[in-house]
Amino acid sequence: MLQIAHSCRTSVCAQLLSSFHECKLSDFAWTDPAQGRLYQKDFPLLFSDLGLSASILRAVTTEGYTQPTAVQSQAIPTVLKRQDVLAGAQTGTGKTAAFTLPMLEILQQSSVRGRRPVRGLVLTPTRELAAQVEESVRTYGKHLPLKSTVIYGGVGMTPQINALRRGVDIVVATPGRLLDHVQQKTLDLSQVEMLVLDEADRMLDMGFIHDIRKILALLPRQRQNLLFSATFSSEIKTLADTFLKDPVHIEVARRNTAAESVAQTVYPVDRERKRELLSQLIKTGDWQQVLVFTRTKHGANRLSQQLERDGISATAIHGNKSQSARTKALADFKKGKVRVLAATDIAARGLDIDELPHVVNFELPNVAEDYVHRIGRTGRAGNSGKAYSLVCIDEKGLLQGIERLLKREIPSEMVEGFRPDPAIAPEPIPNGRNGNRQSQQRGRHSGQPIKKARTPGTPGVARPRRTAQQPATSTPIITRRTRSSSTGSSNPTRQPRVLDFRTS
Numbered sequence: 001m002l003q004i005a006h007s008c009r010t011s012v013c014a015q016l017l018s019s020f021h022e023c024k025l026s027d028f029a030w031t032d033p034a035q036g037r038l039y040q041k042d043f044p045l046l047f048s049d050l051g052l053s054a055s056i057l058r059a060v061t062t063e064g065y066t067q068p069t070a071v072q073s074q075a076i077p078t079v080l081k082r083q084d085v086l087a088g089a090q091t092g093t094g095k096t097a098a099f100t101l102p103m104l105e106i107l108q109q110s111s112v113r114g115r116r117p118v119r120g121l122v123l124t125p126t127r128e129l130a131a132q133v134e135e136s137v138r139t140y141g142k143h144l145p146l147k148s149t150v151i152y153g154g155v156g157m158t159p160q161i162n163a164l165r166r167g168v169d170i171v172v173a174t175p176g177r178l179l180d181h182v183q184q185k186t187l188d189l190s191q192v193e194m195l196v197l198d199e200a201d202r203m204l205d206m207g208f209i210h211d212i213r214k215i216l217a218l219l220p221r222q223r224q225n226l227l228f229s230a231t232f233s234s235e236i237k238t239l240a241d242t243f244l245k246d247p248v249h250i251e252v253a254r255r256n257t258a259a260e261s262v263a264q265t266v267y268p269v270d271r272e273r274k275r276e277l278l279s280q281l282i283k284t285g286d287w288q289q290v291l292v293f294t295r296t297k298h299g300a301n302r303l304s305q306q307l308e309r310d311g312i313s314a315t316a317i318h319g320n321k322s323q324s325a326r327t328k329a330l331a332d333f334k335k336g337k338v339r340v341l342a343a344t345d346i347a348a349r350g351l352d353i354d355e356l357p358h359v360v361n362f363e364l365p366n367v368a369e370d371y372v373h374r375i376g377r378t379g380r381a382g383n384s385g386k387a388y389s390l391v392c393i394d395e396k397g398l399l400q401g402i403e404r405l406l407k408r409e410i411p412s413e414m415v416e417g418f419r420p421d422p423a424i425a426p427e428p429i430p431n432g433r434n435g436n437r438q439s440q441q442r443g444r445h446s447g448q449p450i451k452k453a454r455t456p457g458t459p460g461v462a463r464p465r466r467t468a469q470q471p472a473t474s475t476p477i478i479t480r481r482t483r484s485s486s487t488g489s490s491n492p493t494r495q496p497r498v499l500d501f502r503t504s
Contacts, residue, residue, distance in 0.1 A: 050076045052105055055143040060101070063139065069094035070252040075226075076102050084247040085226045086240050090376050093252055096136050099196050099226050104141045106194065106224075107169055116147060116167030117191035123175055123215065125202040127152040127323055128330065128351060133198060134172040146170065151187075153177040154323035161186045175203065175211035182218060189218045194226070195243075201229040201236055202373070206346060209239070216243055230376065231369045261379035262359075264387045266399065266412040268420050271392035271427075274362060275303060277418050278390060279310040282339065287358050289333070291351070292342045293374050295363040295429075300342040303362060307340055314340035345370050351377055361389040364398040366429065368405040393426045 047060050047068055060066075068076065071089040078085055079102035089095040103120050112119075122137075124130040134150035141148070149163040151173035157180065164171075164186055171178075171187070181187035195216075197203065203212065225244050229236050240247065269277050282290060294300045297318040307314040315329045315338045333341040334353055343351075345365060359378045365371055378385025389410070391399055403409055 045073050051080050059140045059142055071095050072098045074250045078248045084244045086247040086249050087228045088232055088251040090230050095228050100136050103194050108144045116169055118171050119193045120170035121192045122172040122196040124198045125206055130172050130174055137170055151177050175208045192219050194224045196226045198228050200227050201231045204235050262375050262385045262387050264410045266389045266391050266410050269390050269418050270420050274390045275306050290340045290358045291377050292360045292362050304342040313338040316342040318344040355383050359387045364395045368401045371402045394429055
């Protein structure tokens with residue numbers, strides 16, 4: 001990362017870290033606004049260069065890490081300088097360690113007498129993410145005299161109350177359950193020194209903004225604040241302006257873009273044949289671990305049951321399931337007991353699965369930014385991954401919205417035997433993130449077409465009868481979509497039109 005002789009590493013890194021507030025690290029290059037680029041990538045920066053104590057470095061090394069990711073290289077020195085941070089980092093970039101490591105470093109430097117007050121607070125949108133963040137805190141802090149606990153809903157409060165009474169330094173929590181403890185006076189936030197909002201964009205999407213404001217009002221004014229978000233929106237910027245103080249802006253990837261390590265493919269298919277195509281792809285491709293996204297909880301249940309009938313082990317995870325059921329489903333998926341995990345967006349947020357090879361969008365999300373979150377489950381921490389989207393004619397607008405957000409076209413491939421029937425008309429998709437017409441307003445990149453009043457000449461909701469049914473072959477023959485060189489219609493014997501979602 002620094003284009004200098006290896007022998008100068010220590011002194012140069014120390015100088016860079018001492019003046020880090022004047023510099024910006026982007027794409028593994030140190031730059032200075034006044035002088036331009038100082039050093040380019042030559043050899044990798046190490047965790048030992050970031051100012052972490054020997055106890056933390058020992059834990060990091062035990063986990064097999066020696067070189068920090070881009071967001072870790074930027075965030076850790078900044079946090080250690082006690083500055084606020086506004087970080088844009090996709091999932092899988094190592095952002096959890098980017099705030100847990102410096103938090104542990106700072107909190108272990110000050111001794112506390114008597115009962116431990118809560119000094120570090122991390123807020124996450126989901127139970128699964130909260131549990132994983134707290135596990136990281138315990139893993140990296142196992143050689144430190146610090147204690148942590150996790151607080152979330154869906155389980156009894158008594159064990160959480162007992163842990164809080166014993167005293168903890170760091171609490172990782174979901175907003176709702178945290179406020180429950182505050183209301184019952186089992187949690188005191190008056191001595192919090194560091195606050196982290198992890199995946200803040202999803203917390204806003206889930207309607208936690210009012211809870212977040214209540215929590216902010218309970219915290220001491222003098223504290224350090226860190227906000228991490230996979231995407232930036234006007235709402236995120238507004239929230240950041242309310243509590244971040246002269247934050248250092250860190251961004252390790254272009255805004256609202258998918259990870260470059262993920263190969264993306266669109267498979268056009270009729271809506272009623274998606275499950276059939278998915279089963280065939282899983283079987284013929286011998287996919288052993290597949291995360292499949294559906295738009296609704298009912299859809300996740302139905303799909304997992306259908307795949308089971310197809311002879312593919314599957315389970316579902318969504319918000320209507322108990323925490324124990326969600327934990328078991330995720331554990332079975334990680335251990336390879338089931339090949340397919342069907343999930344909704346909210347339930348899958350924060351899933352941390354090492355080297356997950358395949359993600360499938362069984363249904364495209366109504367909000368384009370959710371596509372980025374979905375495929376971010378694969379291709380994590382430098383690993384390669386593949387994301388497939390099964391897209392029917394109903395989702396043409398959604399696909400266009402995603403491609404506008406990504407600022408590029410997603411490659412499309414056709415599976416022989418599953419060519420879309422051009423006689424099938426599109427049907428409306430319910431608004432909202434989870435297919436709920438009463439849900440919150442769609443994102444500006446949703447791509448969802450505005451529904452017009454039906455006229456007598458407009459097709460009704462009933463699906464038209466198919467004029468032809470192409471049989472599925474036992475092995476999918478994949479051909480890449482090619483654009484026709486002629487748009488004329490003078491040839492009455494031409495082949496049936498191949499559905500192209502990018503043409504009107």
